[in-house]
Amino acid sequence: xxxxxxxxxxxxxxxxxxxxxxxxxxxxxxxxxxxxxxxxxxxxxxxxxxxxxxxxxxxxxxxxxxxxxxxxxxxxxxxxxxxxxxxxxxxxxxxxxxxxxxxxxxxxxxxxxxxxxxxxxxxxxxxxxxxxxxxxxxxxxxxxxxxxxxxxxxxxxxxxxxxxxxxxxxxxxxxxxxxxxxxxxxxxxxxxxxxxxxxxxxxxxxxxxxxxxxxxxxxxxxxxxxxxxxxxxxxxxxxxxxxxxxxxxxxxxxxxxxxxxxxxxxxxxxxxxxxxxxxxxxxxxx
Amino acid sequence: xxxxxxxxxxxxxxxxxxxxxxxxxxxxxxxxxxxxxxxxxxxxxxxxxxxxxxxxxxxxxxxxxxxxxxxxxxxxxxxxxxxxxxxxxxxxxxxxxxxxxxxxxxxxxxxxxxxxxxxxxxxxxxxxxxxxxxxxxxxxxxxxxxxxxxxxxxxxxxxxxxxxxxxxxxxxxxxxxxxxxxxxxxxxxxxxxxxxxxxxxxxxxxxxxxxxxxxxxxxxx
Numbered sequence: 001x002x003x004x005x006x007x008x009x010x011x012x013x014x015x016x017x018x019x020x021x022x023x024x025x026x027x028x029x030x031x032x033x034x035x036x037x038x039x040x041x042x043x044x045x046x047x048x049x050x051x052x053x054x055x056x057x058x059x060x061x062x063x064x065x066x067x068x069x070x071x072x073x074x075x076x077x078x079x080x081x082x083x084x085x086x087x088x089x090x091x092x093x094x095x096x097x098x099x100x101x102x103x104x105x106x107x108x109x110x111x112x113x114x115x116x117x118x119x120x121x122x123x124x125x126x127x128x129x130x131x132x133x134x135x136x137x138x139x140x141x142x143x144x145x146x147x148x149x150x151x152x153x154x155x156x157x158x159x160x161x162x163x164x165x166x167x168x169x170x171x172x173x174x175x176x177x178x179x180x181x182x183x184x185x186x187x188x189x190x191x192x193x194x195x196x197x198x199x200x201x202x203x204x205x206x207x208x209x210x211x212x213x214x215x216x217x218x219x220x221x222x223x224x225x226x227x228x229x230x231x232x233x234x235x236x237x238x239x240x241x242x243x244x245x246x247x248x249x250x251x252x253x254x255x256x257x258x259x260x261x262x263x264x265x266x267x268x269x270x271x272x273x274x275x276x277x278x279x280x281x282x283x284x285x286x
Numbered sequence: 287x288x289x290x291x292x293x294x295x296x297x298x299x300x301x302x303x304x305x306x307x308x309x310x311x312x313x314x315x316x317x318x319x320x321x322x323x324x325x326x327x328x329x330x331x332x333x334x335x336x337x338x339x340x341x342x343x344x345x346x347x348x349x350x351x352x353x354x355x356x357x358x359x360x361x362x363x364x365x366x367x368x369x370x371x372x373x374x375x376x377x378x379x380x381x382x383x384x385x386x387x388x389x390x391x392x393x394x395x396x397x398x399x400x401x402x403x404x405x406x407x408x409x410x411x412x413x414x415x416x417x418x419x420x421x422x423x424x425x426x427x428x429x430x431x432x433x434x435x436x437x438x439x440x441x442x443x444x445x446x447x448x449x450x451x452x453x454x455x456x457x458x459x460x461x462x463x464x465x466x467x468x469x470x471x472x473x474x475x476x477x478x479x480x481x482x483x484x485x486x487x488x489x490x491x492x493x494x495x496x497x498x499x500x501x502x503x504x505x506x507x
Contacts (some may be wrong), residue, residue, distance in 0.1 A: 032306040032309060035309060076289070095454065149388070
């Protein structure tokens with residue numbers, strides 16, 4: 001008696017022709033989305049808030065690569081829903097490009113990738129690579145209206161809480177909106193000091209730490225959400241430090257380059273806090 | 287990774303190539319028009335208001351906003367000053383160039399309150415209906431009523447999203463694709479000065495027919 005194991009017909013090495021097809025697929029996706037990619041590249045280069053965008057695609061690819069063994073075992077299944085989703089996504093892409101809604105055009109890129117995966121490989125594969133594909137959304141700038149609305153609220157929150165703490169500590173101080181009045185100085189918590197930049201970067205980092213560090217989706221969500229209060233707290237600390245140092249030492253921390261170094265130091269502090277949160281949550285997973 | 291049916295790969299590639307073809311042809315088919323007259327000449331005289339002089343815009347701002355034409359001028363009604371700004375664009379390609387005041391005003395230190403959307407309707411030779419947004423702006427001890435709308439050829443809307451959807455419809459139907467951002471500001475004595483609302487509305491009722499005439503008729507291809 002002999003045993004023979006029948007290999008699945010679609011396993012084994014790819015022929016050079018099939019590899020060429022995949023390369024052409026990737027190239028055609030890049031060409032179709034070239035205006036979006038050029039715009040994103042330009043934003044990452046010019047903007048302090050989104051310079052982390054350069055790292056999003058490589059991190060996403062690394063996330064997929066880490067799963068290569070389990071992904072390799074998934075049997076491709078045709079999903080006509082995927083084809084429909086592909087048409088729908090590309091239709092929205094064309095319309096939004098016509099009327100220059102760049103956010104929607106950009107958002108269709110990860111959606112298009114998801115639709116292609118769904119069409120070619122089926123729902124099991126899409127489920128396996130769901131997080132790496134939707135992680136790509138983090139490379140897309142937040143729409144200006146939303147960005148501005150969030151920034152204004154952060155400016156006011158940071159101004160309000162830092163003034164309340166300083167006042168409780170006995171410092172003569174009052175606030176008008178985001179303008180802080182000290183006896184010999186007026187400070188303004190402008191957009192750049194709202195903490196939005198560190199919030200965006202910290203949120204991205206916490207998502208990555210959570211993805212690689214935890215198996216539980218709940219813990220991943222907790223560390224990601226935890227980025228928000230951490231970013232706000234360290235920014236309150238920064239503004240409070242400026243108030244206290246100016247009041248007691250007559251030293252102005254708003255002048256460059258001290259202001260820049262302080263920003264870096266405070267960001268390092270936020271990273272430390274995120275790391276402590278990660279370590280604390282790791283105990284829950286054990 | 288397991289291999290996929292080659293036909294599906296071919297189909298996906300074909301779809302993406304078709305999209306590439308369309309996406310790179312979009313700018314070629316956008317209608318661009320040239321105006322006969324500078325907009326500021328067309329709005330030189332507004333009934334009921336005296337021309338209080340142009341406010342110059344820096345060349346860097348004109349470039350930043352990608353303006354094809356503009357008017358930035360004060361008009362006087364007794365002791366009240368009304369400031370009109372219209373940033374005009376000849377084609378849909380520049381529709382994202384103007385920013386919603388909700389985005390740019392706070393960044394310049396303005397505190398915005400009382401935001402609402404209204405619709406102004408009036409009848410002269412024809413019926414006019416103008417949806418617009420308004421709010422009270424405060425900077426230092428100064429208050430201003432800020433009323434603004436987005437023009438999509440012969441239609442107005444109070445938001446950029448509506449403007450873009452209207453322009454999409456116009457483009458598909460081969461109607462005009464020129465567009466503008468229009469803003470009327472009136473200085474207020476205090477935060478609850480209600481007279482300025484009537485002055486702003488009177489100004490809009492007088493300037494808008496002139497502006498609409500410019501949009502519809504002051505053009506050549």
